[in-house]
Amino acid sequence: MKNLILGIVLLSSIVSVAQENNYNDAGPNKGKFFAYWGWNRGHYSKSDITFKGENYNFTLSDVASKDKPKPFGIYYFKIDEVTIPQTNFRIGYFIKENYNISIGVDHMKYVMKNDQTVKFKGDLPSGSDVYVTGNEILLSEDFLLFEHTDGLNYINTEISRYDNLDNWLKFKVKNIDINLTEGVGIGMLYPKTNTTLLGKERYDEFHVSGYGVSAHAGLNITFFKHFFIQSNMKVGYINMQDIRTTASTKDSASQHFTFFENMYVFGARFGI
Numbered sequence: 001m002k003n004l005i006l007g008i009v010l011l012s013s014i015v016s017v018a019q020e021n022n023y024n025d026a027g028p029n030k031g032k033f034f035a036y037w038g039w040n041r042g043h044y045s046k047s048d049i050t051f052k053g054e055n056y057n058f059t060l061s062d063v064a065s066k067d068k069p070k071p072f073g074i075y076y077f078k079i080d081e082v083t084i085p086q087t088n089f090r091i092g093y094f095i096k097e098n099y100n101i102s103i104g105v106d107h108m109k110y111v112m113k114n115d116q117t118v119k120f121k122g123d124l125p126s127g128s129d130v131y132v133t134g135n136e137i138l139l140s141e142d143f144l145l146f147e148h149t150d151g152l153n154y155i156n157t158e159i160s161r162y163d164n165l166d167n168w169l170k171f172k173v174k175n176i177d178i179n180l181t182e183g184v185g186i187g188m189l190y191p192k193t194n195t196t197l198l199g200k201e202r203y204d205e206f207h208v209s210g211y212g213v214s215a216h217a218g219l220n221i222t223f224f225k226h227f228f229i230q231s232n233m234k235v236g237y238i239n240m241q242d243i244r245t246t247a248s249t250k251d252s253a254s255q256h257f258t259f260f261e262n263m264y265v266f267g268a269r270f271g272i
Helices: 002-021
Strands: 032-044 047-053 056-063 087-096 099-112 117-123 136-138 144-164 176-189 193-197 210-223 227-244 252-271
Touching (some): 087 144
Antiparallel strands (some): 032 087, 144 193
8 A cells, every 4th residue: 555655646746747748638627527437346454343232342353355346237337226336436626727626435345254264352242152262263154244235335535636648658649638647535434234243133224434544546548528438546544433233223343444446437527
């Protein structure tokens, strides 16, 4: 993550110099709106997860997880099924020629891997003994299911720099612009967490659970002044201290981890 952030800073410095002789078929950016939609893959660091309730308070250490991509299908485009895949939506405005502000949702998905053995500490709920060996516990499906699959919703505001690279790359083709974008973001986590612990009643409702910060860099290709495709890489930190796990407010979980997200989107820029 540190290397990517350093790379973003260096690229921004290089491109700032290259921008002295701007070549941009799409015309001025300032005052234009943009919007995009697309899809992502997510990668997460291991994390410690703490579960609390009336008769338990324990922490699982270095829990591994994965995302939950869906095969390409018609639901990628159906309005009533667009949240089935891992998606990205953003709308923004160029406040200056090379800077924009935006708000969007990174709809990622997070699934704890079952059948892994991890260390734990604290007081386990009754009935857990069968899964325990010393200070380790097997995270079987009978013991615990834990996932943010509808989803790990990172609702965030970003400020980004946007630079045309045509001169720097010596790429001057009519009606095509190559641009670099990089920036930082901050926002809240609004997951819909699906959890079952030792057969407790499943709870799966949206809940504001914490916050996140992020940095990103991407390559944008604009066609015919208004339409673009873009590939972004994003790194960030998520801290969720108030995750709902059952219908009872006495039961909760908390965790924090870093993430890497790569996304592929399409969109448009337009003036009003």
